Structure formats: structure tokens, C-alpha cells
Amino acid sequence: xxxxxxxxxxxxxxxxxxxxxxxxxxxxxxxxxxxxxxxxxxxxxxxxxxxxxxxxxxxxxxxxxxxxxxxxxxxxxxxxxxxxxxxxxxxxxxxxxxxxxxxxxxxxxxxxxxxxxxxxxxxxxxxxxxxxxxxxxxxxxxxxxxxxxxxxxxxxxxxxxxxxxxxxxxxxxxxxxxxxxxxxxxxxxxxxxxxxxxxxxxxxxxxxxxxxxxxxxxxxxxxxxxxxxxxxxxxxxxxxxxxxxxxxxxxxxxxxxx
Amino acid sequence: xxxxxxxxxxxxxxxxxxxxxxxxxxxxxxxxxxxxxxxxxxxxxxxxxxxxxxxxxxxxxxxxxxxxxxxxxxxxxxxxxxxxxxxxxxxxxxxxxxxxxxxxxxxxxxxxxxxxxxxxxxxxxxxxxxxxxxxxxxxxxxxxxxxxxxxxxxxxxxxxxxxxxxxxxxxxxxxxxxxxxxxxxxxxxxxxxxxxxxxxxxxxxxxxxxxxxxxxxxxxxxxxxxxxxxxxxxxxxxxxxxxxxxxxxxxxxxxxxxxxxxxxxxxxxxxxxxxxxxxxxxxxxxxxxxxxxxxxxxxxxxxxxxxxxxxxxxxxxxxxxxxxxxxxxxxxxxx
Amino acid sequence: xxxxxxxxxxxxxxxxxxxxxxxxxxxxxxxxxxxxxxxxxxxxxxxxxxxxxxxxxxxxxxxxxxxxxxxxxxxxxxxxxxxxxxxxxxxxxxxxxxxxxxxxxxxxxxxxxxxxxxxxxxxxxxxxxxxxxxxxxxxxxxxxxxxxxxxxxxxxxxxxxxxxxxxxxxxxxxxxxxxxxxxxxxxxxxxxxxxxxxxxxxxxxxxxxxxxxxxxxxxxxxxxxxxxxxxxxxxxxxxxxxxxxxxxxxxxxxxxxxxxxxxxxxxxxxxxxxxxxxxxxxxxxxxxxxxxxxxxxxxxxxxxxxxxxxxxxxxxxxxxxxxxxxxxxxxxxxxxxxxxxxxxxxxxxxxxxxxxxx
Numbered sequence: 001x002x003x004x005x006x007x008x009x010x011x012x013x014x015x016x017x018x019x020x021x022x023x024x025x026x027x028x029x030x031x032x033x034x035x036x037x038x039x040x041x042x043x044x045x046x047x048x049x050x051x052x053x054x055x056x057x058x059x060x061x062x063x064x065x066x067x068x069x070x071x072x073x074x075x076x077x078x079x080x081x082x083x084x085x086x087x088x089x090x091x092x093x094x095x096x097x098x099x100x101x102x103x104x105x106x107x108x109x110x111x112x113x114x115x116x117x118x119x120x121x122x123x124x125x126x127x128x129x130x131x132x133x134x135x136x137x138x139x140x141x142x143x144x145x146x147x148x149x150x151x152x153x154x155x156x157x158x159x160x161x162x163x164x165x166x167x168x169x170x171x172x173x174x175x176x177x178x179x180x181x182x183x184x185x186x187x188x189x190x191x192x193x194x195x196x197x198x199x200x201x202x203x204x205x206x207x208x209x210x211x212x213x214x215x216x217x218x219x220x221x222x223x224x225x226x227x228x229x230x231x232x233x234x235x236x237x238x239x240x241x242x243x244x245x246x247x248x249x250x251x252x253x254x255x256x257x258x
Numbered sequence: 259x260x261x262x263x264x265x266x267x268x269x270x271x272x273x274x275x276x277x278x279x280x281x282x283x284x285x286x287x288x289x290x291x292x293x294x295x296x297x298x299x300x301x302x303x304x305x306x307x308x309x310x311x312x313x314x315x316x317x318x319x320x321x322x323x324x325x326x327x328x329x330x331x332x333x334x335x336x337x338x339x340x341x342x343x344x345x346x347x348x349x350x351x352x353x354x355x356x357x358x359x360x361x362x363x364x365x366x367x368x369x370x371x372x373x374x375x376x377x378x379x380x381x382x383x384x385x386x387x388x389x390x391x392x393x394x395x396x397x398x399x400x401x402x403x404x405x406x407x408x409x410x411x412x413x414x415x416x417x418x419x420x421x422x423x424x425x426x427x428x429x430x431x432x433x434x435x436x437x438x439x440x441x442x443x444x445x446x447x448x449x450x451x452x453x454x455x456x457x458x459x460x461x462x463x464x465x466x467x468x469x470x471x472x473x474x475x476x477x478x479x480x481x482x483x484x485x486x487x488x489x490x491x492x493x494x495x496x497x498x499x500x501x502x503x504x505x506x507x508x509x510x511x512x513x514x515x516x517x518x519x520x521x522x523x524x525x526x527x528x529x530x531x532x533x534x535x536x537x538x539x540x541x542x543x544x545x546x547x548x549x550x551x552x553x554x555x556x557x558x559x560x561x562x563x564x565x566x567x568x569x570x571x572x573x574x575x576x577x578x579x580x581x582x583x584x585x586x587x588x589x590x591x592x593x
Numbered sequence: 594x595x596x597x598x599x600x601x602x603x604x605x606x607x608x609x610x611x612x613x614x615x616x617x618x619x620x621x622x623x624x625x626x627x628x629x630x631x632x633x634x635x636x637x638x639x640x641x642x643x644x645x646x647x648x649x650x651x652x653x654x655x656x657x658x659x660x661x662x663x664x665x666x667x668x669x670x671x672x673x674x675x676x677x678x679x680x681x682x683x684x685x686x687x688x689x690x691x692x693x694x695x696x697x698x699x700x701x702x703x704x705x706x707x708x709x710x711x712x713x714x715x716x717x718x719x720x721x722x723x724x725x726x727x728x729x730x731x732x733x734x735x736x737x738x739x740x741x742x743x744x745x746x747x748x749x750x751x752x753x754x755x756x757x758x759x760x761x762x763x764x765x766x767x768x769x770x771x772x773x774x775x776x777x778x779x780x781x782x783x784x785x786x787x788x789x790x791x792x793x794x795x796x797x798x799x800x801x802x803x804x805x806x807x808x809x810x811x812x813x814x815x816x817x818x819x820x821x822x823x824x825x826x827x828x829x830x831x832x833x834x835x836x837x838x839x840x841x842x843x844x845x846x847x848x849x850x851x852x853x854x855x856x857x858x859x860x861x862x863x864x865x866x867x868x869x870x871x872x873x874x875x876x877x878x879x880x881x882x883x884x885x886x887x888x889x890x891x892x893x894x895x896x897x898x899x900x901x902x903x904x905x906x907x908x909x910x911x912x913x914x915x916x917x918x919x920x921x922x923x924x925x926x927x928x929x930x931x932x933x934x935x936x937x938x939x940x941x942x943x944x945x946x947x948x949x950x951x
Binding site (some may be wrong): 438449461566 | 710711712713714715716718719720721722723724725736739746748843844845875887
């Protein structure tokens with residue numbers, strides 16, 4: 001199988017300081033990859049570089065299409081993005097926010113037609129947000145907001161979905177809810193997902209593959225379905241130091257070793 | 259989550275348009291030259307009226323009322339758009355340098371070319387556009403293109419423009435030129451004639467049309483820059499377009515009216531309070547509310563005293579209570 | 594709650610709107626509003642012929658053509674109204690500038706003008722109010738010439754006035770008198786000016802000594818008239834030297850105490866509209882060493898009639914008064930009073946109280 005999203009030899013530097021050095025990654029259809037690492041390991045930088053939001057060296061490819069040198073507008077047909085927290089957007093309704101996902105598919109002056117209205121309604125229904133349709137976006141809880149932004153990504157309908165710690169501002173229940181919805185969607189619709197994450201327990205619970213980032217290098221990866229318990233523990237400890245990995249039914253839990 | 263009462267859109271527009279109609283009729287029937295409503299009806303239906311009455315109506319009264327309408331719509335809409343794309347509820351034409359630029363342009367033409375309206379209007383228009391172009395150029399030069407850069411560049415260029423205005427004021431003849439500059443900054447529709455309105459109408463119409471066509475992009479500019487870019491918004495170009503169009507709109511108006519204060523700040527707030535949303539409907543609403551305020555203010559300006567009162571005095575008097583109300587309402591919402 | 598607020602806001606707007614409608618509508622129909630044509634008796638066109646059109650070039654460089662002498666004139670600046678009075682044409686005024694009560698000459702020479710409708714002033718001119726008076730000649734100062742278009746649009750002839758010097762004043766008087774069909778009225782005034790200035794020249798010609806005069810500004814005595822101002826020309830005509838002749842500028846120029854002390858004028862003159870009395874200068878400890886202060890030669894120009902220091906029709910009296918102040922041996926203040934009384938009797942048709950000239 002060919003990868004749906006591919007990054008080759010990506011490097012990012014802020015001035016003279018090199019933040020990401022020659023990162024390679026490939027994500028296959030239906031797969032959700034987590035980008036794990038401590039603070040300052042370069043997770044967010046790598047994700048933003050993958051988005052094209054910051055300048056980088058290296059190649060990015062979606063399917064057979066190279067994204068290098070594309071404009072923001074062209075890139076938006078292939079990549080969608082969910083930020084850690086949406087900025088304050090005063091006075092917009094949920095439906096208006098979701099409908100914004102149609103933008104990359106419209107001319108500059110074109111208005112979204114009935115097809116996109118239908119798509120927006122379906123996206124809201126899929127995430128059980130139909131009741132919130134006319135609510136003001138800013139009055140929603142963080143979890144609801146992330147779901148609305150996810151609905152916008154659904155309307156944007158891109159093969160690759162990039163997410164920057166979409167769960168970090170959420171409470172326990174909402175984290176499970178949002179991550180569950182995201183990974184299920186990616187699997188069902190055979191998209192490729194890349195999520196930066198803070199908490200390895202949630203990453204192990206929801207992602208197919210974990211990319212381990214340390215000081216700007218991808219030092220290894222964990223395949224949740226293939227790698228053995230001791231191997232996973234060993235790889236995780238390269239980042240998190242002395243840890244204990246506990247297995248309960250099909251799930252793993254990481255604990256600090258005392 | 260408390261749900262606030264919202265008037266349905268249709269009801270909202272009915273109320274606002276009705277008020278606008280009242281303001282329009284009051285504006286058109288009031289002035290120092292006596293023209294009654296029945297005479298206006300006669301003029302419109304082709305009946306018999308005195309020659310001078312018809313000429314005053316078509317050359318002065320109607321153009322002035324239409325100018326007030328256009329100014330309100332333009333300044334109200336531009337104010338809302340500025341507040342949206344700068345993500346700042348206090349943004350106004352000042353922030354991007356249109357007003358100081360236009361004032362500088364007007365001051366230059368007053369001091370160097372005399373205070374004929376047409377030269378003054380041309381000067382104000384060129385000044386407003388030029389300063390905004392410098393702002394955009396400055397943003398281009400800077401490594402960062404965030405909205406903060408625009409605001410900073412606006413402050414820089416605005417300050418430079420103000421410094422030049424002060425220099426011009428220092429050298430201006432206090433009896434005539436200085437007074438003319440001061441008067442320009444207070445705004446007035448007193449010297450509006452049909453030909454002046456017709457001169458700026460195409461520019462105004464063009465920018466209005468452009469803003470209407472770009473309404474969806476303006477909404478997208480309300481998002482964070484990352485999100486907007488990832489939704490395929492061509493940020494630099496769209497910003498350039500939107501700022502260019504709103505500048506054209508504001509500059510075409512204030513070039514012949516002088517600065518009209520507070521409308522761009524207050525009408526968007528009233529519109530948001532009424533509509534409880536901020537989208538293009540709010541932008542239109544803001545324009546209509548601006549038109550109502552200016553129509554009332556201008557009618558007062560020409561009929562309160564026998565001499566004309568600068569319109570900014572009245573728009574400020576109307577605007578300040580609204581802002582104070584808004585200030586207290588905000589606190590109440592937070593607590 | 595929300596709804597009530599909204600409704601009350603709307604109500605307030607409506608009430609403002611309606612009360613506006615209520616309070617201004619009657620004013621339009623009230624009898625005091627000018628009802629032209631019907632009411633005012635047509636002023637007889639003078640013998641200067643009513644048939645051939647009158648054509649003059651105004652002081653804005655435009656050609657003004659009237660089919661008949663102007664009989665309904667609106668003025669927008671006191672200089673124009675003064676001119677109408679001095680030319681004996683005040684009965685042709687149908688509206689005038691605002692602020693008549695602040696200028697004493699109106700109540701003295703033409704109290705009936707106080708009843709005329711106002712059209713605003715230079716700063717806040719109301720076009721519609723002027724048109725409502727239905728003038729057949731509109732006099733505008735140069736600063737309001739932007740409004741000329743509006744009058745052209747409704748077919749009312751406009752003449753631009755710009756009396757910034759004695760020559761331009763005479764030109765304006767001739768222009769207005771001609772447009773009103775009575776050019777000889779202007780000739781009379783101008784003849785008087787010529788005669789008077791000749792007389793003054795004769796008086797000062799043999800004098801060897803020319804005292805330095807400091808003509809202070811209206812709002813502050815630390816400002817002075819430089820040579821290019823009309824005010825400064827009075828000094829030369831009256832046989833003095835402008836203390837500020839080395840200073841550049843075309844309006845009142847601010848000076849410092851040090852500058853004033855180094856100028857050390859022999860006479861200090863306060864203009865008619867000065868907002869401070871001579872005592873302020875006499876009592877200013879910084880200025881105690883000035884020659885003018887030590888000799889108590891600080892004088893305020895009389896303010897009971899017109900601003901004689903400005904280019905108004907009676908500006909010639911400013912020169913006479915100044916002559917009496919700086920050369921009292923050649924031309925006494927009593928003589929000046931007689932001349933002023935005669936001028937006002939002749940041209941303004943009223944008797945002044947000479948004691949108001951100090």
C-alpha cells in the first residue's frame with residue numbers, strides 16, 4: 001500500500017537554531033499517527049511545518065501530489081487543520097463556522113451552494129451537534145468547539161487531517177469523545193491523520209502508530225498492533241525515562257516508575 | 259448558558275428600515291429653506307412648485323440627504339469590517355491611517371492650494387489612500403505579516419501623518435487656513451451639492467459592491483491567521499483587497515464631508531447588540547444604523563441654529579452615551 | 594430584559610426623531626420666516642439704467658453679470674455688511690451674517706439690520722438659509738467661495754469679496770456699488786479716502802522724527818503685526834515706523850518678552866478688538882523698562898464703532914486716530930473726533946458720541 005501523506009527529510013530552523021532535523025514520516029490511508037514528545041521536542045513545529053504554516057526544507061506529498069511550492073489555497077484542498085484552541089471568534093454561529101470549511105472549494109467571490117449546506121448539516125449530525133446549529137460559537141464549551149472545528153474539517157473534506165493537541169484543553173470525558181470521533185472518522189473515510197499529543201496514554205488508546213520525537217529528531221516509532229509489550233515500554237522510556245507500562249485487556253497504561 | 263433574546267432577521271430589518279425611512283423623510287423636509295412635504299410630493303409627481311424650490315430640492319436638499327445616507331452606510335459598514343478583521347472592538351478608520359491620511363491631504367491642499375472644496379476633496383482622498391498604501395508597504399517590508407503588524411504600521415504612519423499635520427498647522431495662516439483645517443476635522447455636509455455627490459458616487463458604489471462580493475472572505479478573516487490560511491484564505495491578497503476597498507469607501511466619503519466622528523465605532527456596536535451576531539448581516543445593519551444616526555445628526559446640524567453646526571459634534575454627542583452603555587453592559591455580562 | 598432594552602432604545606430614537614419633526618416644522622410655516630417678493634417693496638432701480646446688464650469681475654476673478662441692479666443682497670461677512678451701510682445700501686439687505694449683536698456699529702447706524710435673518714458666519718455658513726432669503730445677489734468672502742457652486746446650481750449670482758488691503762477695499766466698494774447700480778456711492782467714499790490720506794501725508798511729510806510703534810495682537814500683547822499685515826500699513830500712513838518690521842509673517846506673530854524688550858517701541862497700540870486693557874501692559878513688571886511704558890504711551894484703539902485697524906470702510910479713521918496718538922502736536926485728538934463724527938454723519942448717517950474716542 002502506498003502512503004497517503006509523506007514527509008521526507010524535513011528540516012526547520014528558527015534563525016541559526018535548528019529545531020527539526022531531517023524528519024521523515026509516512027501515513028497510510030485510514031491511519032492516525034500521534035506525534036509524541038516532551039515540551040520543546042519540536043512536535044508543534046513539525047506539525048506546523050507539515051501544514052505549510054512555517055517555512056521548512058524537505059518534501060511534502062499527498063498521494064502523488066507534491067505540496068511543495070503550492071499556495072495556501074491550493075494546499076487547503078489536501079490538508080485540513082485543527083488548532084489546539086480556536087481563537088476567539090465573536091458573533092459567529094456554529095453553522096457559519098462549519099460552512100467555512102467549504103472555502104477551498106469555492107471561488108474567491110462564490111457563496112457555498114446547497115451541496116455544501118447539506119454537507120455542513122451532515123457533518124453536524126454525524127457529530128451530534130445539530131441542536132447547536134444556531135448557537136453562537138463563542139458560547140460553547142471547549143469540547144463542543146473542538147467538535148465544531150472537526151465538523152468544519154469534515155466539510156473541508158481533505159485526504160489529510162493535521163491536528164495540534166486537539167484534546168489538550170478538554171476534560172477527561174471530552175478527550176475520549178473527541179479523540180474517538182476523530183480516529184473513527186479517519187478510519188472509516190480512509191483519510192490520514194497526524195496528531196501532536198501530550199499524553200501517551202491517550203495516544204496509545206486511540207492512535208495506530210506513535211512517532212517519537214526527541215530534540216527535533218524522530219528517534220523511533222511504535223506500532224500499536226504489532227510491537228510487543230516490552231518493546232513499547234523500551235521505546236517510550238527513551239523519551240519519558242524510567243516508566244512502567246501496564247497492560248489491561250487490550251490497552252496499555254504508562255506510569256512513572258518510583 | 260443563558261440564551262439571549264434575538265429578534266428575527268426580518269423583524270430586525272423591518273424596524274431598522276422603518277427608522278431609516280423616518281430619518282430620511284425628516285432629513286429631506288427640514289432645512290433653512292422652507293420646503294414642505296406636500297411640495298416635495300408635488301416635485302416628485304411632477305406637480306407645480308416654484309422654480310427655486312425645485313432647484314433647491316434637487317441641487318442641495320436631496321443631494322445632502324443622499325450624502326448623509328451614503329456616509330452613514332459607508333462609515334458604519336467600514337467600521338464593522340475594521341473591527342472584524344483587526345479583531346478589535348475599538349478599531350476605526352484611524353487604526354489603518356485613513357483618517358490621519360485624509361486630514362493630512364486636506365491640510366496640504368488647504369495650505370498649498372487654497373480651500374476650494376474640490377482640491378480639498380482630492381487632497382483628502384489622495385492622502386487617505388497614500389497613507390494606507392504606506393501602511394501596507396511597511397507591512398510588506400516587515401518579516402511578520404500578522405494583524406498586529408498592520409496595527410503597528412497604522413500607528414507609525416498615523417503618527418507621521420499627524421506630525422506633518424502639526425507642521426502644516428504651524429505654518430498655516432491662523433485666520434483662514436488653520437480654521438479651515440480645524441473645521442475639516444469636524445466634518446460638515448453643508449457644502450454638498452449634486453455634482454459633488456455624483457463625483458464620488460461611482461467610487462463609493464464600486465467599493466460597496468466589492469465589499470459585498472468579498473463578504474465571505476471578510477467573515478473568514480475573523481478566524482485566527484493559521485486557521486484562515488489552512489482554510490485556503492489567501493490572507494495577504496484578501497486583506498489587501500478588503501483594506502483597499504474599505505479605504506476607498508471611507509476616503510470617498512470623508513473627502514467631501516470632512517471627518518465624521520464616532521459613526522464607525524458606534525454603529526457596529528449597536529448592530530451587534532441588536533443582532534447578537536457578527537457576520538455580514540451585522541455589517542449591513544451597521545451601515546443602516548450609521549445612516550440613521552448621520553441623517554438625524556445632519557438634520558440637527560442644519561436646523562438647530564441658523565448657522566451650521568459641525569456634524570462631528572452631534573455624532574459624538576449621540577455616540578458617547580451608546581459607548582458608555584456598551585461599557586457597562588460588558589461588565590454586567592462578565593460578572 | 595433584553596427585549597425591553599432594545600425597545601426602549603428604539604423608542605428613544607423615535608422620540609428624538611419625532612420631537613425633531615415637531616419642533617422644526619412649525620418654524621418653517623411661521624410668519625416670521627421671510628416671505629420674499631410678496632412682502633418687501635421692490636427697491637427702485639436707480640437711474641443708472643435698468644435695461645443694460647451690469648458686468649463686473651469679482652475679487653475671485655469671476656465675471657458676474659446681473660440683468661438689473663441687485664435689490665436683494667445677502668452678506669456673509671461683516672466687512673460686506675459694513676460696506677453696504679457705508680454705501681448707503683443697507684436697505685437692500687435681506688439677510689446677513691450671524692453675530693450682529695456683537696458689532697456695535699449695527700445698532701448705531703442701522704438698527705433695522707438686527708431683525709434680518711442670519712445665514713451663519715464664515716465658519717458655519719448655512720447655504721439653505723441664504724437661499725431662503727431669495728437674494729438676487731450673494732456676497733461671499735473668498736474663504737466661502739466653495740459654496741459658489743451651490744448658488745450657481747440654483748441660479749443665484751455670487752460675487753466674491755476679498756478686502757484685504759486699502760486697494761482691495763476700494764475695489765470691493767466699487768464692485769458692490771456697481772452691482773447695486775449706484776457706483777457713484779463708492780466714488781464718494783473713495784474720494785474721501787484720497788483726500789484724507791493726502792491730508793495726512795502733508796502733515797507727516799515735514800516731520801523728521803518717526804516713533805516706533807508696536808501694534809499688539811488681539812488676544813495677547815506678546816504677538817505683533819508684521820509688515821505684511823494690513824494693520825502695519827496704518828503705522829506707515831500715520832507717520833510711524835513698525836517696531837516689528839524685521840519680523841517675518843503674514844498674520845500676528847508671537848514674540849517673547851526678550852524680543853519685545855529688545856524692540857523697545859516708543860508707542861504700543863492695542864487693536865480695537867483686543868481682549869485685554871492697556872493696564873495689563875503698563876502693570877507687567879517684565880515690561881517696566883520699555884520706553885512706551887515709562888512714557889505711558891500705550892493706547893487702545895476705540896472699540897465703540899468698528900475695528901478701525903482692519904480693512905473696513907471706516908478703516909481710514911484708524912489712520913487718523915493713530916496719527917493723533919503718535920503726532921499729537923500736528924493733529925489733535927479733538928480734531929480727530931470732529932473728523933470721525935463728520936465721517937459717520939456723512940456716510941453712515943448717524944451722530945457718534947465723540948467721548949467714546951479716547
